[in-house]
Amino acid sequence: MSTATRKSPLTDWTVLVPVVALVALVFSWGRELPSLGVALVALCLAGAVLAAVHHAEVVAHRVGEPFGSLVLAVAVTVIEVALIVTLMLDGGDKTASLARDTVFAAVMITCNGIVGLSLFVGALRNRVAVFNPEGSGAALATVATLATLSLVLPTFTTSKPGPEFSTAQLTFAAVASLALYGLFIAVQTVRHRSYFLPVESAGPTGAAGADGDGDHEAERPTPRAALISVGLLLVALVAVVGDAKSVSPTIEKGVAEAGLPNAVVGVIIA
Structure with a gap:
């Protein structure tokens, strides 16, 4: 491709969207938005989330596995925790269980939806879905243990009424979770x-993948590209937190007017 027709990185959506989302945050912060304004900010929020994950993937590809997975995990965790905290601060007592609802929804979507879809698509493309059983087993065991400790055990404790840990139990659960992770x-x-x-995934012909095209063959980002992605990732995360605060009252109001339980907000975040 010639220089004249080459697309400038500055016009790429992954660069423009975080900046636009940050501008939307500046103009919406502390204001009561009309319906059109809420829709635009929500669109910017969704775009900022996608851009943040993209830039996290660029950084992850630069540092390589398994550290790349940690970068992605931290980025997604920051996004989810920011959304949860933002909604809980504005929602009062009715959002007390929002963190639990969101984590439960995230576990179900990941373990049943994403993993199942990945296995299905991998089997369709390569006839056999290839994965590392040792690593997958360790990750699944960790998730199952953490989910049981934080989501199931509070239902059976009797120190406090309702599915809630006492202070001592909560301290133990937090320390045990940190140690396990x-x-x-x-x-x-x-x-x-x-x-x-x-x-390495081998397709029917023995090549990498059904079409000979694997993710491991993608070109590694340059240090400059990785640094730019780090900066844009931070911009996107700031925009996500701020825009979420701007649209959170509308989300909660819409769920309430639809007659849906508050747990639906957690599903939306997840």
């Missing part, structure tokens, strides 16, 4: 790093 990170990045590296 720290152990998983050590296994992923040091002890058994090979368990979490991409597996």
Whole structure:
């Protein structure tokens, strides 16, 4: 492609969307928005989330696996926690269970929807879905244990009424969760790093993938591109938090007017 027709990186949607979302935040902050304004800010919010994940993937590709997965996990966690905290601050007592509802929805969507769809698409493309059983098993065991500790056990405790931990129980759950996740990170990045590296996928013809095109063959981003993505990732995350605060009253009002339970807000975030 000639220089004259080459697309400028500055006009790429992953660059423009975070900037536009940040501008939308400036103009919407502290104001009561009309319906059209809420729709525009919500659109900017969705675009900022997608842009943030894109730039996190660029950084992840630069640092390589398994550290790239940690970058993606941190970016997505920041987005989700920011949305939860923003909605909880504005929602009062009725959003007390929002964090639990969101985490439960995220676990269900990930383990049943995303994993199932990945296996299905992988089998369609390559006849056999290839994955690393050791790494996948360790990740699934960690998620299942953390979900049981934080989502299931509060239902059976009796120190406080309702599905709620006492202060001592909450402290234990927090320390145990941090210890377990720290152990998983050590296994992923040091002890058994090979368990979490991409597996070469062989298609029916023996080539990488059904079409000979694998993700591992993608060109590695340059240090300059990775630094730019880090900056744009931070811009996108700021825009996500701010825009979420601007549209959160409308989300909660819409769920209430539709007669849906508050847990639906958690599903929307997830």
